[in-house]
Amino acid sequence: MSMTYDKAHELKDALEQSEEFKALHELHAQIEADEIAKKMLENFRKLQLDLQQKQMQGIQISEEEAQQAQQQFELVQQHELISKLMEAEQQLSVIITELNKIITEPLEKIYGDPSQEQ
Amino acid sequence: MSMTYDKAHELKDALEQSEEFKALHELHAQIEADEIAKKMLENFRKLQLDLQQKQMQGIQISEEEAQQAQQQFELVQQHELISKLMEAEQQLSVIITELNKIITEPLEKIYGDPSQEQ
């Protein structure tokens, strides 16, 4: 098993040195240094989190709340740095999903591919 | 990024060749070949899944259902093959959680360690 952990650390290093990770890191640092962008993003994240928590608790989201979230989203999208950050986050999220899919392939041999199930 | 994917494939190979994975694979094959064990495990998984789905939907689980699940769990635990399989699954689950923790360490540099949050 130590081989497996060694390989996980090598993967972590490769991810850390990837252009995609470095781009995200740099954008995040730029936003941290920009008080207005930072505050804007924080407010947006808080709104998103509130709505997610409501959904997880099975609480119906009102039309007003959905509209407010959409407006906030359009607002932050117009901020170039934030918009770039979100794009970079989306890219990294896709990569990490793909990495997880590769790593857990051996389990599919045992249990089958869950994405193929009903 | 291709370096990252190469490393993910190396990690997958290492996991597949690990004693822990091979043990799980072998136990699963033994159960598949044993009609009674297979049926017993299927029934137990189905019961577990039903209860999980109820919980996710926020449906209260009755005392009777909880008791039934506990009895079923004790029953399958007494089947040596199934009990070994569950232990092997638990071991692999811990390993995969640890691998994920290693791989996503770079993200902690950006966002902080979520396990340290309130």
Ligand SMILES: [Ca+2]
């Ligand atoms: Ca099977």
Ligand SMILES: [Ca+2]
């Ligand atoms: Ca930060």
